[in-house]
Amino acid sequence: MGNGVVPGIWFCRVDALALTGDGYHEFVRGAPSGDGIVHGLDGRVLGSVGGAVAMLSQFADRPGEQLLSYQENGLLQIWGDANAEDSALAKTRYANPIYRANQKLTAVDYNWPNLGGI
Numbered sequence: 001m002g003n004g005v006v007p008g009i010w011f012c013r014v015d016a017l018a019l020t021g022d023g024y025h026e027f028v029r030g031a032p033s034g035d036g037i038v039h040g041l042d043g044r045v046l047g048s049v050g051g052a053v054a055m056l057s058q059f060a061d062r063p064g065e066q067l068l069s070y071q072e073n074g075l076l077q078i079w080g081d082a083n084a085e086d087s088a089l090a091k092t093r094y095a096n097p098i099y100r101a102n103q104k105l106t107a108v109d110y111n112w113p114n115l116g117g118i
Contacts, residue, residue, distance in 0.1 A: 017056045019081040021064035023089030028053055028067065036069060049079045057103050058094050 013031035018024060019038070026046060027039045030053025038046045051071035058065045064084030069077050086094070093099060 015053055015056055015067075017065040017067060018090055018093075019064050019066075019079075019084060021081070021084035021086040021090045023087045023093060028056070030056070030067070030069070049077065051075075057099070059103065064090070 013029075013034065014027045015030045016025040016027055019026050024041055026041065028049060029035050029037050029039075030049070032052045034052060036049040036051045036053070038049060040046050049067060049069040051069045054068045054070050054076075056065060056067035059068075060066045060078065060080060062080055062084065063086040064081045066078055066080040069079060071077075
């Protein structure tokens with residue numbers, strides 16, 4: 001895969017998701033203490049979801065994975081990549097029965113490492 005990248009020190013949970021559908025992860029600082037900044041694999045900032053993340057996986061009928069963010073003012077937003085195209089790798093990942101089973105556990109939080117690691 002190439003050389004690893006250390007994008008900096010973050011003092012909050014960093015969640016992995018494949019927004020673009022290419023099967024490789026982007027990272028969002030999505031914990032309640034995070035700022036919602038989205039980073040690419042190389043560490044560069046791609047954008048922001050404006051707040052903490054409540055859910056992430058492929059839950060909409062669209063390519064790529066999506067995330068549900070929330071803000072202190074009560075705003076809920078679903079984010080995804082409008083230009084996403086699912087690669088064969090991503091489609092294989094989404095079809096994995098463990099991936100689908102873990103989506104049912106979103107509220108308990110411990111499934112996120114599983115979803116990010118498949």
